[in-house]
Amino acid sequence: MISKSKLLIEAYNLLLEKFGPQRWWPGDTPFEIIVGAILTQNTNWKNVERAIANLKHHGFLDAKKLMDLAPSSLAALIRPAGYFRIKTKRLRSFLFVFLNDYGGKVSKMKEEETNVLRKKLLSINGIGPETADSILLYALNKPIFVVDAYTKRILERHCLLPEETSYDEIQSLLMDNLPHEAKLFNEYHALIVKCGKDFCRAKKPLCSECPLNGWNRRDS
DNA sequence: TGCCAGGCCGGGT
DNA sequence: ACCCGGCATGGC
Numbered sequence: 001m002i003s004k005s006k007l008l009i010e011a012y013n014l015l016l017e018k019f020g021p022q023r024w025w026p027g028d029t030p031f032e033i034i035v036g037a038i039l040t041q042n043t044n045w046k047n048v049e050r051a052i053a054n055l056k057h058h059g060f061l062d063a064k065k066l067m068d069l070a071p072s073s074l075a076a077l078i079r080p081a082g083y084f085r086i087k088t089k090r091l092r093s094f095l096f097v098f099l100n101d102y103g104g105k106v107s108k109m110k111e112e113e114t115n116v117l118r119k120k121l122l123s124i125n126g127i128g129p130e131t132a133d134s135i136l137l138y139a140l141n142k143p144i145f146v147v148d149a150y151t152k153r154i155l156e157r158h159c160l161l162p163e164e165t166s167y168d169e170i171q172s173l174l175m176d177n178l179p180h181e182a183k184l185f186n187e188y189h190a191l192i193v194k195c196g197k198d199f200c201r202a203k204k205p206l207c208s209e210c211p212l213n214g215w216n217r218r219d220s
Numbered sequence: 221t222g223c224c225a226g227g228c229c230g231g232g233t
Numbered sequence: 234a235c236c237c238g239g240c241a242t243g244g245c
Contacts, residue, residue: 041227047242048226082225082242090228128228148226193226202224224244233236 005177007160011215012184015191018211022190025138027052030106032061034098037134038090038126039081050080063104067095090126097124106139114142129167137189143180146189147171150196157206158216 026045027033032052039048054077055061060069069077075088097120102108109117114136121132129147136142147170155161161170178184199210206213 037226040225042225043227043241044225044243046225046244050243080242083227083240084242086229086240126228130227134226146226150226189226196226221245225242227240229239231237233234 003177004160004173007216008174008177011158011212012188012191014211014215015195016187019191019194021187022194024186024190025134027138029061030139031063032056033139034094034106034135035061035091037131037138038094039078039087041083041087041090041131043082048081051078054078054080063095063098066091067099086126093125094127110140114144117142118144129171133171137182137185141182143182143185145171145174145178145185147174148189148193149202150200151189151192153202154192154196154200154212157200158212160216 025033025036026049027036035055036048036052039051052061055066058077060066060074060077066074071088071092074091075084078084078087078091081087098104098109101120112120117140118132118136121127121135122129127135133144133146136144137146147167151174152161152165152170155170155173156163156165161173174188178188195211199207199212
């Protein structure tokens with residue numbers, strides 16, 4: 001019986017070999033990454049890029065300026081990202097806490113103990129576990145594994161997870177069996193998304209080109 | 221063309 | 234505690 005830890009490292013190496021380093025998150029600054037994390041909820045990244053380009057082009061990629069912007073104007077700018085009304089609210093909910101409790105400074109937020117900060121982020125309306133963890137890992141470089149639909153699907157399809165496993169359980173499986181290194185968690189999650197987009201989309205069968213094909217199948 | 225994308229919330233049972 | 238509809242644009 002091969003250990004889960006070894007299996008997970010093996011999968012990581014297979015993905016890395018196939019796809020190469022992904023160098024996530026696509027974004028120039030931690031603040032841009034946070035905005036992107038909120039905008040990409042259940043949304044194609046291409047659409048998010050347009051929304052972020054709008055913000056950037058108008059010089060609004062700044063916490064105070066975004067908060068001062070009329071909600072309807074913000075909504076218009078992020079419209080390409082979809083769910084633009086609710087995301088306007090969610091962005092503003094985050095900005096309110098970010099400006100009030102951390103002075104709008106990522107560095108200040110980064111000083112807070114990871115678990116405390118995670119709970120704080122989760123208490124913000126519109127920020128759930130994946131968004132919170134994306135912020136922690138990709139904007140703040142904290143060693144937290146981000147679980148998403150692809151992670152769940154890939155682990156399920158390759159028999160490492162029973163179906164109907166909660167976010168926290170999946171995250172524990174990964175974090176209990178991998179070294180807690182931000183760099184590893186960063187690259188691993190990015191590779192999972194890449195693999196998911198290419199080979200593990202919803203309602204499509206496993207295909208032979210998937211680098212994980214045959215992984216976790218041991219005869220005898 | 222319909223289906224889906226790097227979720228999350230709120231109301232109903 | 235679960236379950237489900239709503240949220241919305243753009244690409245394939």
